[in-house]
Amino acid sequence: MPRKLNLNVGINTTGYLPAAWKYRSGNRHDIYDPGYYKRLTELAHRGLFDAVFFSDHPALMTDPNSRPFHTIDPLILCTALAAQVPDIGFVATMSSTYNSPYNLARRTQSTDIVSGGRLIINIVSSFNPNVAANFGSAPLPSRSERYAKASEFLDVAKKLWASWDPSREGPVPNEQFWDAASAHAIDHVGDHFTVKGPLNVPRGPQGHPVVAQAGASEGGIELAARHGEIIYCNILSRPAGQAFGKKVRDRAARLGRDPKGIRIVPGVVVILGETKKEALRKHELFSGAGSEDGLIARFIKENGIDPDGFNPDAVLDAERFIPDPNRLQAVGMGLGLSDLLTHEKLTTRQVVRRSEGHHRLLLGTAEEVADALIDLWDDGTVDGYTLQPPRAPDDIEEFVDKVVPILQDRGVYRSRYEERTVRERYGLPFPAH
Numbered sequence: 001m002p003r004k005l006n007l008n009v010g011i012n013t014t015g016y017l018p019a020a021w022k023y024r025s026g027n028r029h030d031i032y033d034p035g036y037y038k039r040l041t042e043l044a045h046r047g048l049f050d051a052v053f054f055s056d057h058p059a060l061m062t063d064p065n066s067r068p069f070h071t072i073d074p075l076i077l078c079t080a081l082a083a084q085v086p087d088i089g090f091v092a093t094m095s096s097t098y099n100s101p102y103n104l105a106r107r108t109q110s111t112d113i114v115s116g117g118r119l120i121i122n123i124v125s126s127f128n129p130n131v132a133a134n135f136g137s138a139p140l141p142s143r144s145e146r147y148a149k150a151s152e153f154l155d156v157a158k159k160l161w162a163s164w165d166p167s168r169e170g171p172v173p174n175e176q177f178w179d180a181a182s183a184h185a186i187d188h189v190g191d192h193f194t195v196k197g198p199l200n201v202p203r204g205p206q207g208h209p210v211v212a213q214a215g216a217s218e219g220g221i222e223l224a225a226r227h228g229e230i231i232y233c234n235i236l237s238r239p240a241g242q243a244f245g246k247k248v249r250d251r252a253a254r255l256g257r258d259p260k261g262i263r264i265v266p267g268v269v270v271i272l273g274e275t276k277k278e279a280l281r282k283h284e285l286f287s288g289a290g291s292e293d294g295l296i297a298r299f300i301k302e303n304g305i306d307p308d309g310f311n312p313d314a315v316l317d318a319e320r321f322i323p324d325p326n327r328l329q330a331v332g333m334g335l336g337l338s339d340l341l342t343h344e345k346l347t348t349r350q351v352v353r354r355s356e357g358h359h360r361l362l363l364g365t366a367e368e369v370a371d372a373l374i375d376l377w378d379d380g381t382v383d384g385y386t387l388q389p390p391r392a393p394d395d396i397e398e399f400v401d402k403v404v405p406i407l408q409d410r411g412v413y414r415s416r417y418e419e420r421t422v423r424e425r426y427g428l429p430f431p432a433h
């Protein structure tokens with residue numbers, strides 16, 4: 001089967017860019033209206049996306065000038081949407097630090113069965129202290145502790161997902177209801193979890209939900225290599241993308257895992273215009289910066305640079321932007337920029353037009369955007385993208401109407417849904433027991 005471009009689309013609240021809510025159609029109550037998410041999912045379905053994507057932090061953002069980005073629980077929402085919109089898949093972000101393996105394995109396997117094999121779970125270890133504060137008085141565990149727990153969490157979840165397999169049933173005597181030997185205890189005893197099992201939900205149509213992973217620190221790469229089937233990341237250029245993909249796949253091979261079971265699916269922010277100039281102007285508005293100077297001023301502030309005497313047209317030193325591996329925020333979010341500057345000599349004025357919200361920024365006409373999307377996909381640097389629209393529904397609708405037809409004309413994107421499960425759509429292997 002010819003290789004096709006995989007596309008997910010983020011549909012959190014009003015869209016990906018915090019300040020872009022001022023330029024969207026709709027009202028502020030959309031963010032907790034199930035009907036609104038149904039309309040977004042139907043729009044994504046019309047665009048034949050592989051899946052809609054929900055990032056998540058179980059904490060309310062309370063900045064009055066920005067929209068809360070995470071509201072209704074993603075797994076609940078995905079389950080409800082799966083009953084209303086056919087074909088399309090669902091990515092629910094869930095924390096391995098603030099969940100239990102048994103409950104998460106049960107809930108996700110249940111959604112995967114209910115949806116007919118359309119669930120992808122994006123396992124994050126959570127890095128936000130406001131999240132930690134909602135789960136007891138203990139501070140956020142260190143990154144290394146979080147990732148050690150995340151790895152064991154997924155080991156346990158996979159054992160549970162495979163623990164009851166009706167296909168293992170033998171002949172069932174008349175007086176018996178079922179062959180209980182088809183369900184095995186897992187008797188897991190580890191550093192972080194003790195779980196007997198079996199799971200009281202049987203194996204689903206995908207074996208288990210597809211496992212996505214975000215986070216690109218050392219711990220994030222290890223988790224991706226061990227368990228990640230779809231890697232959601234920040235890739236701003238070809239050399240950076242190839243280096244990232246090689247790093248994850250080489251680590252997977254060293255761990256005895258077939259790297260062919262890994263798809264690199266970075267985020268991408270697309271802002272379309274009838275002309276490049278129009279797209280540049282929309283970027284200045286949707287980012288909240290107001291102008292190119294505003295974008296530069298924001299960059300200086302976000303990176304703690306002394307504005308006095310700063311020259312936005314001087315080439316930036318990549319070393320200066322390598323994120324502290326122990327910083328609180330996601331290291332992966334910061335690595336995108338330092339990787340870009342490692343491979344390309346760029347000034348601030350150039351950089352602010354290459355990345356928005358830590359993701360690769362594509363500004364231009366539909367043709368130019370389609371060319372850029374195909375560019376990194378064609379040679380295998382990436383397997384697809386998670387489109388992060390500045391505004392929902394507006395930028396999703398524009399992408400579906402203007403960019404999808406070009407991708408289809410180029411023969412790189414589906415013209416109809418064919419495979420039943422998201423695992424099949426991504427060409428991922430069915431998990432062994």
Ligand SMILES: Cc1cc2nc3c(=O)[nH]c(=O)nc-3n(C[C@H](O)[C@H](O)[C@H](O)COP(=O)(O)O)c2cc1C
Nearest residue numbers: 055056124125126127214215216217220330331332
């Ligand atoms: C592209 C991307 C998206 C992410 N989305 C989330 C998210 O929705 N929720 C979350 O808690 N962490 C998210 N993270 C952070 C990591 O998944 C994870 O929480 C980890 O603790 C920090 O990542 P790091 O390994 O890059 O430091 C994201 C990271 C990346 C690179």
